[in-house]
Amino acid sequence: MSSHEPEPHSEFDVPPLTETIAPGTASDPDVTSAETATVTVDGQEVEVEAGSTLLDAVEEVETDEYVPALCHYDRQDIGPRSECRTCMVETDEGVVPACSTPAEDGLDVSTDAAPASEARDVNLDLVLSDHNLRCTTCGKNGRCDLQDVSIENDVEEPRYGVLDDRDEYEPIDDTSDFIQIDRNKCILCNRCVEACNDVQVEGVLRMEGHGGDTRIGFQNGSDTMEGSTCVSCGHCVTVCPTGSLVEKGIEDATTIPLPGFNQKNSVGKVVESADVEKGPMTPMKRDQVTETTRETGGDEERDWP
Amino acid sequence: MSETVGSQRLAVRVAGRESGDVAAAARERADAPVVEAGSTGVPGVEPLLAASDGDETTFYANATPADAEAVADALAGDGALPDGDATVDTADAAALPLPDLDGFGAERSVLARCGWIAPTNPDAYADAVGFTDADPDAVVESAGGVLGRGWGDWSADEPVGPLWEGVRERDGSPAVVVNAHGNPGDALLGESDPFSVLEGAAHVARVVDAVQVFVYVSEDDEAARDALTAAADAYPDFPVDVSVVEGPAAYRAAEPTMAIEAVEGNHRLEARLRPPGPEVEGVFGEPTVVHTARTVAHVAAAVRGEPTDSRVLSVTGDADEATLELTADDALDTALDAAGVSDYTGVLVGGRFGGLTTDLDVTPTPDALDAADLGTDGVLEVLGPDACPVAFVGKRAQFAEDANCGRCVPCREGSKQLTELLRDVYEGSLDRPKIDELMRVMESSSVCAFGQHAPRPVRTGLQEFAEEFEAHAQGTCPAGQCLSDATGEEPARAKP
Numbered sequence: 001m002s003s004h005e006p007e008p009h010s011e012f013d014v015p016p017l018t019e020t021i022a023p024g025t026a027s028d029p030d031v032t033s034a035e036t037a038t039v040t041v042d043g044q045e046v047e048v049e050a051g052s053t054l055l056d057a058v059e060e061v062e063t064d065e066y067v068p069a070l071c072h073y074d075r076q077d078i079g080p081r082s083e084c085r086t087c088m089v090e091t092d093e094g095v096v097p098a099c100s101t102p103a104e105d106g107l108d109v110s111t112d113a114a115p116a117s118e119a120r121d122v123n124l125d126l127v128l129s130d131h132n133l134r135c136t137t138c139g140k141n142g143r144c145d146l147q148d149v150s151i152e153n154d155v156e157e158p159r160y161g162v163l164d165d166r167d168e169y170e171p172i173d174d175t176s177d178f179i180q181i182d183r184n185k186c187i188l189c190n191r192c193v194e195a196c197n198d199v200q201v202e203g204v205l206r207m208e209g210h211g212g213d214t215r216i217g218f219q220n221g222s223d224t225m226e227g228s229t230c231v232s233c234g235h236c237v238t239v240c241p242t243g244s245l246v247e248k249g250i251e252d253a254t255t256i257p258l259p260g261f262n263q264k265n266s267v268g269k270v271v272e273s274a275d276v277e278k279g280p281m282t283p284m285k286r287d288q289v290t291e292t293t294r295e296t297g298g299d300e301e302r303d304w305p
Numbered sequence: 306m307s308e309t310v311g312s313q314r315l316a317v318r319v320a321g322r323e324s325g326d327v328a329a330a331a332r333e334r335a336d337a338p339v340v341e342a343g344s345t346g347v348p349g350v351e352p353l354l355a356a357s358d359g360d361e362t363t364f365y366a367n368a369t370p371a372d373a374e375a376v377a378d379a380l381a382g383d384g385a386l387p388d389g390d391a392t393v394d395t396a397d398a399a400a401l402p403l404p405d406l407d408g409f410g411a412e413r414s415v416l417a418r419c420g421w422i423a424p425t426n427p428d429a430y431a432d433a434v435g436f437t438d439a440d441p442d443a444v445v446e447s448a449g450g451v452l453g454r455g456w457g458d459w460s461a462d463e464p465v466g467p468l469w470e471g472v473r474e475r476d477g478s479p480a481v482v483v484n485a486h487g488n489p490g491d492a493l494l495g496e497s498d499p500f501s502v503l504e505g506a507a508h509v510a511r512v513v514d515a516v517q518v519f520v521y522v523s524e525d526d527e528a529a530r531d532a533l534t535a536a537a538d539a540y541p542d543f544p545v546d547v548s549v550v551e552g553p554a555a556y557r558a559a560e561p562t563m564a565i566e567a568v569e570g571n572h573r574l575e576a577r578l579r580p581p582g583p584e585v586e587g588v589f590g591e592p593t594v595v596h597t598a599r600t601v602a603h604v605a606a607a608v609r610g611e612p613t614d615s616r617v618l619s620v621t622g623d624a625d626e627a628t629l630e631l632t633a634d635d636a637l638d639t640a641l642d643a644a645g646v647s648d649y650t651g652v653l654v655g656g657r658f659g660g661l662t663t664d665l666d667v668t669p670t671p672d673a674l675d676a677a678d679l680g681t682d683g684v685l686e687v688l689g690p691d692a693c694p695v696a697f698v699g700k701r702a703q704f705a706e707d708a709n710c711g712r713c714v715p716c717r718e719g720s721k722q723l724t725e726l727l728r729d730v731y732e733g734s735l736d737r738p739k740i741d742e743l744m745r746v747m748e749s750s751s752v753c754a755f756g757q758h759a760p761r762p763v764r765t766g767l768q769e770f771a772e773e774f775e776a777h778a779q780g781t782c783p784a785g786q787c788l789s790d791a792t793g794e795e796p797a798r799a800k801p
Contacts, residue, residue: 022571024572024573024575025573026571026575026712027569027590028577028578029577029578029581029582029586029590030586031578031580080578082578082713083713083714084714085714085751085752086714088750094749095749095750097750100578101580102580115749118742118745118746119715119746119750122719122743122746123715123750126714126715126719127714129721129722130721159739160718160725188711206573207573207575209711210555210573210574210710210711211707211708211709211717211720212711212721213711214712214717301700301704301707302700302703302707304696304699305696305728305731305787
């Protein structure tokens with residue numbers, strides 16, 4: 001068992017050491033090629049350098065079919081997370097995710113094989129099934145990756161519908177002065193968690209829960225952005241592919257101006273700031289409580305149907 | 306050592322949990338050694354008292370301290386043994402002589418010592434089979450062809466040899482993870498014969514030149530954890546560092562990469578991307594072999610020269626739980642017969658996400674199970690005669706929805722939509738093409754075996770019980786479990 005007890009911070013207020021960061025995500029292996037490789041994509045030979053994935057090769061050429069690769073980011077040490085599986089392609093070894101399969105010499109990639117095409121379409125619709133598709137009230141309307149790939153993929157009516165059950169809506173977290181979170185739009189791509197932990201080394205955000213309760217939370221256990229150790233650097237917002245994280249002040253920037261209709265009341269529930277005198281802008285890092293209790297259970301059965 | 310029985314003529318054994326009082330009562334009266342063994346795999350008859358007198362052993366199911374006193378008095382020469390529930394000739398003192406009771410089956414190989422020897426006493430294990438100290442090449446030679454058992458094994462249904470070779474040839478400080486999490490067969494071996502698990506792990510550790518062995522158990526399997534910990538402490542000259550690590554009890558936690566995440570101490574368990582698999586980047590980035598307890602027990606048996614094609618199977622569900630063993634030639638219905646199960650709607654073969662079937666004339670080998678679209682995880686979950694298969698597969702889809710790790714879309718969102726599509730059946734809509742499409746994508750694009758196998762109960766259930774599904778879409782439940790009556794009133798909630 002790992003005996004990496006976090007070093008207690010000294011009495012000085014110092015940035016957290018990376019060992020104390022608990023993002024709640026798996027330690028993925030390196031999923032890039034070790035050497036330069038030549039792969040064939042829809043009949044065209046592509047040479048990619050060492051450290052490449054099949055998606056790098058796919059992006060080099062005009063493919064027969066569109067490969068959304070929605071959750072892919074691949075900049076600033078973020079990703080691949082390979083969570084949305086909208087980049088499935090067919091190879092000699094079956095259907096694989098292009099974003100997280102190393103480019104190996106001689107691999108033959110096909111984007112228009114029926115199983116790959118079906119998997120990309122179904123998975124994109126599955127993403128949409130858990131998304132609050134209220135684009136006209138969203139501050140990211142017109143600058144949203146999910147919207148872009150849905151249009152590009154000719155999604156007209158997602159086969160599983162969209163999240164439109166108001167009982168299931170999570171309140172918008174409007175407590176921070178700088179960043180608003182609407183988890184009803186979150187696709188759990190994990191970019192914000194990696195930007196926060198791996199790039200900014202701030203250790204604020206984490207992935208928590210499992211199954212349908214999986215969500216972005218805070219490493220200090222706070223329920224709200226205001227109570228978290230966020231320093232408002234804004235990196236999470238810049239990498240968010242949807243309207244889940246937006247800068248305060250421009251959350252209605254692209255909202256179609258219908259009287260009385262805006263981002264907040266489209267969901268109906270909002271957690272507002274407690275509006276108390278804050279003193280220092282964020283809680284001190286040394287107050288940070290890292291979750292150490294393990295997840296338990298989750299296997300109990302519910303009623304049926 | 307009094308716990309060691311070896312070839313002594315007179316002995317009293319008490320198997321199973323809650324057996325302390327019975328053993329204490331026997332010790333009070335008997336001169337013969339009294340052994341507290343682990344579970345036999347048949348908890349319904351435990352505490353199971355076994356009185357050996359010469360070449361004969363008499364079994365007393367659900368024994369009480371009074372039974373123990375009577376048996377002890379008889380063995381001390383004060384009269385004949387009281388009538389037992391079964392009497393068996395005992396030629397081999399090293400293995401449980403199988404009583405003619407429900408749940409025991411006809412033959413035991415890797416389970417032979419479960420419920421018979423003191424599990425954490427190295428002398429008992431040494432007397433029974435002996436610790437084998439084979440050199441790595443001999444281990445590969447004798448055990449490389451063993452097929453990995455269980456969904457928590459990184460070479461499930463594949464020969465273990467190539468996995469070991471890959472790790473052995475790779476640079477780094479290899480680790481071995483013995484995954485004893487969750488499956489009743491793995492937990493039984495950990496509880497009742499931990500030395501065979503550790504011996505198999507020691508063989509693998511020598512082959513891959515590992516620096517560390519982690520034995521991974523569910524926090525719910527306390528008996529297995531305690532026995533494995535005690536055995537690891539008592540193991541004579543274990544070749545490398547060995548530690549027992551607990552993980553959360555959730556089903557997903559047995560997935561091989563989640564087992565590694567748990568060993569590393571991650572507080573939230575999530576499947577890792579692959580390729581590459583743990584054999585390239587495992588525990589703390591080092592090459593790692595992940596085998597279930599069943600697999601390494603079969604490895605230990607192979608190194609001893611015993612045949613290793615037997616299969617550990619557990620009968621669960623609407624039946625008294627029993628873990629037993631079948632040979633590769635025995636059909637699955639042999640196991641149900643042995644467990645005393647004769648009447649059922651169907652059986653889910655091969656774990657939580659196995660295949661639902663009524664045809665059990667299938668041998669337990671991976672090839673035969675695969676051909677029948679059944680799972681290989683060694684669990685036969687019985688649906689009793691009154692069970693509704695439609696409700697059952699619906700609940701299994703709902704379990705997938707509730708219990709997945711939350712990482713990938715096809716599993717997390719797919720299982721949710723699959724559950725919804727099955728609920729729609731109760732509303733009169735049975736959309737097979739839509740259900741089939743979703744299941745195909747979950748199977749082809751989920752990150753790990755959880756999502757890849759989650760649709761199997763539904764897919765096989767739709768095939769095997771097509772009429773029941775049609776009937777539900779028409780508003781009736783042939784089993785009478787789901788709908789209060791045929792008048793189209795609100796469906797009654799099925800029992801959880």
